[in-house]
Amino acid sequence: MRKEQNNKTIQFTKVISVLILMLFLTNCKSAKSVIASGEASNNLSAKQVIKQHQKNDAYFKTMQARVRIDLIQGDKEQGLTFSFRMEKDKVIWLSAPLGLARMMITPENVRFYNKQDNEYFDGDYALLSDFVGIDLDFNKVQNILLGQAVFGLKDQPHTVSVNENSYALQPKNQSTLLELFYLINPSHFKMDSLQLTQQLKKRILQVDYKSYQDVDKQVLPKDVRIIAVDNADEVAINLEFKSVSLNQELRFPFNIPEGYKEIVIK
Structure with missing residues (x-):
């Protein structure tokens, strides 16, 4: 079981590494940063906090x-600026410079390919889930990217x-498993x-939102750090969102080239 999890983590890390084949730094005009000036009050109930969060x-x-x-793994660090597109509740799309690698996530599946190794993956969320240590689906991935709770807050007190x-x-009532x-x-x-x-699996997922930005009166994450720990293995991913724009007409081109070898995760 441990060998299978390591294999999935290696494959996911490989995909990120392929996206980082060449640096593509851009000087983009950033949105207005959100200054956190509020003060937490002991007078707010859990229901009130949840209501404001969902609002x-x-x-x-x-x-x-x-x-x-x-991507930081041990003493190795690699970085890339690439294209990000999302149609809310439907698709998340990433593209490396020159189309060297692409990933498309929908509610049904996770797909990606890279031109360096002529490989592709077309499957479910097991790969991403094993990497971060929790069962993921499209909504959870989207919520993490948007700074929202990953589980339904009204499902339990x-x-x-x-x-x-x-x-x-x-x-x-915290679960003994999670x-x-x-x-x-x-x-x-x-x-x-x-x-x-x-605790039992010695796995931790932590997502820290370092800063937010105001885009067309919407508060969106700007700097995010994701840390996934599996026993003694730790991987960190830093995300910085730049030149964010909303509600434009977008395309999500994705075609796996012919002759590519499928990555099979067992």
Whole structure:
């Protein structure tokens, strides 16, 4: 089992590495940064925090950006700025410079290909899920990218407390298999941090939102750090969203070239 998980992690890391074949740095005009000036109050209940968090979910049809990704694994670090497109609730699309590699995520599947090794993957969310340590689907991936809670907050009662000027939100009855914590920002009620721990499997997923930006009156993440720990193995991914624009007409071209070898994850 451990060997299978390592294989999936290696394959996912390989995909990211392929996306980082060449640096494509751009000097783009950035959106206005959101200054967090609110103060967390002990007077707000968990239901009130949840209501504000859901109220401030971003509403748009499409999103386009340049995204800088840095992958850190041990003493190795690689980085690339590439194209990012999203049609909310339908598709997330990434493209490396010159089309050297592309990834497209839909509610049904995860697909990618790279031209360096003439390989492609066309499958489900098992690859991404094993990489981050939780069962993922399209909505969870989208919510992580938009600074929203990954699980339904109304599905069960939560408790809230103030932790270093964030609202610390957690299920009232934590699962013994999966411990979940959210830190909610008191200014715009988006996530400051998401923390998931699987004690038995010694796996941790932490997503820290370093800063947000205001794009057409929508509060969207600007700098995000994702840390996935599996026993002693740790991988960190830094995301920086630049030149974000909303509600433009977008295309999502994706065709796996003929003759490519399929990556099969067993």
